[in-house]
Amino acid sequence: MKIDVLVAEIGSTTTAVNAVDLGGGGDTPRLLGQGMGATLEDPGDVTVALRSAIRDLASNLGEASPDDLQWDLMMAASSAAGGLSMSVHGLVYDMTVRAAREAALGAGAVIKMVTAGEMTQSDVEELRRLKPKIILLAGGVDYGEKHTAIWNAKMIADSKVGCPVIYAGNVAARPQIRDIFEQAGAKTYFVDNVYPKVDELVVEPARRVIQQAFEEHIVTAPGMDKIRTLVDGPIMPTPGAVMEACKLLWPVLGDLCAVDVGGATVDVHSVAKGSPEIQAMLEAPEPLAKRTVEGDLGIHVNARNIAELVQDRVQLELGFDPWPVLQRLEVIPKTEHQVKLVCYLRDAAVNMAFKRHVGVIKHLYGPQGRMTVASGKDLSSVRLIIGTGGPLTRLPGGAEALSGLIGKGYGRELYPAAAEVALDSQYIMAMCGVLSKRFPEQAKNLLLQSLGLNHEVSGYYNRQGQVGT
Structure with a gap:
């Protein structure tokens, strides 16, 4: 069987392979089938899981052997080998550090360490212990303070961590920083300052280079060294691929957000300009595309933690004692009580993760009296929640959980005021994000199929294919 593109999603526990028919380059691409393999079968070599998933795909497509499958290109998203672990270093936490952090999160990073100001020897020791895959160094507006960035470059070079460094700080410090890392033999990328002026964020150039560095260096990670024997196309961090899928839809749909509920984390992605009224009130700039990740709300890893956060009402609302069920909870819930409990925990996690992502209206008091400002991401104009x-997507009540977010802000929190809800029924958002690097139109159309949205218009989609305004 001839397949145009295979797109793999390599996770820490399982690996999926998606077979895509590009529709002859037209607007009718198809997802032909999916296959699964266990990454843990041989964590020292992800190609074992990839080949297992390809065997499963062949079986699902009715082929006698994986040798009967042929494809033109294979691409991948990966969160294996610890995903894209990064450290972020800047000058002032609420300015350059925050801007660099937004760039890293939007690229799909797992941020292991953040420092503001001059790094200390204990910071260097922590950096050595964490061994991030990429270091993002920022600091200072352009042609402003540069001592801190240069100091931190020397400390990072002395750490001999051995990973690539991306410099996204004051351009005036570049020559000295280039010399420092060249003498240390460190691979260095130079990009636009993430905070070139006060109250200005420029995060997209850094995001692109972070993903480029990830693709170039992921092949050296434990278990990933043989990946290029199979994957000959782009490799992206999985959360970054989901963000790319959101950005792919935004030019047509307008402001939107996506909630990605996983076993280890809950990620919220938004691509939104917000309302002009709120923009005028913002006390600090926000990126167009923003990702937050909640490591304490993963449905499998943190089930007990979530239950404890809502323990005052969980038993009353479920109608049974959840604690014995938690003791025997499986990754895929099987019993009626397990399903009910996981759905309840999921709903609670969605609410908490979204609340942490969304911005708020605040009242400040000073000599001139009360002043109203907005802080954080404005989602009030979001028209679609994915x-x-x-x-x-696989358990009951997912759409209802997201619908409960609409109009919830009570005038203080900047929740969507009126929005449609769509589920990624084929579970292909990350896949489409990767596919968009080479085939953006086909990726967009596949994603719309999975979301049940079938009319391309200048307004927005809804589940019935009706046009909104």
């Missing part, structure tokens, strides 16, 4: 991840 749900992805197994707990949202």
Whole structure:
């Protein structure tokens, strides 16, 4: 069987392979089938899981052997080998550090360490212990303070961590920083300052280079060294691929957000300009595309933690004692009580993760009296909320969990005022994000099929294919 593109999603526990027919380059691409393999079968070599998933795909497509499958290109998203672990270093936490952090998160990073100001020897020791895959160094507006960035470059070079460094700080410090890392033999990328002026964020150039560096260096990670024997196309961090899928839809749909509920984390992605009224009130700039990741709300890893956060009402609302069920909870819930409990925990996690992502209206008091400002991401103009991840797309009540977010802000929090809800029914958001690097139109159309949205218009989609305004 001839396949145009295979797109793999390599996770820490499982690996999926998606077969895509590009529709002859037209607007009718198809997802032909999917296959699964266990990454843990041989964590020292992800190609074992990839080949297992390809065997499963061949079986699902009715082929006698994986040798009967042929494809033109194979691409991948990966969160294996610890995903894209990064450290972020800047000058002032609420300015350059925050801007660099937004760039890293938007690229799909797992941020292991953040420092503001001059790094200390204990910071260097922590950096050596964490061994991030990429270091992002920022600091200072352009042609402003540069001592801190240069000091931190020397400390990072002395750490001999051995990973690539991306410099996204004051351009006036570049020559000295280039010399420092060249003498240390460190691979260095130079990009636009993430905070070139006060109250100005420029995060997209850094995001692109972070993903480029990830693709170039992921092949040296434990278990990933043989990946290029199979994957000859782009490799992206999985959360970054989901963000790319959101950005792919934004030019047509307008402001949107996606909630990705997983076993280890809950990620919220938004691509939104917000309302002009709120923009005028913002006390600090926000990126167009923003990702937050909640490591304490993963439905499998943190089930007990979530239950404890809502323990005052969980038993009353479920109608049974959840604690014995938690003791025997499986990755894929099987019993009626397990399903009910996981759905309840999922709904609670969605609410908490979204609340942490969304901005707020605040009242400040000073000599001139009360002043009203906005802080954080404005989602009030979001017209579509997308749900992805197994707990949202494979268990009952996912759409209802997301619908409960609409109009919830009570005038203080900047929740969507009126929005449609769509579920990623084929669980292909990350896949489409990767596919968009080479085939953006086909990726967009596949994603719309999975979301049940079938009319391309200048307004927005809804589940019935009706046009909104």
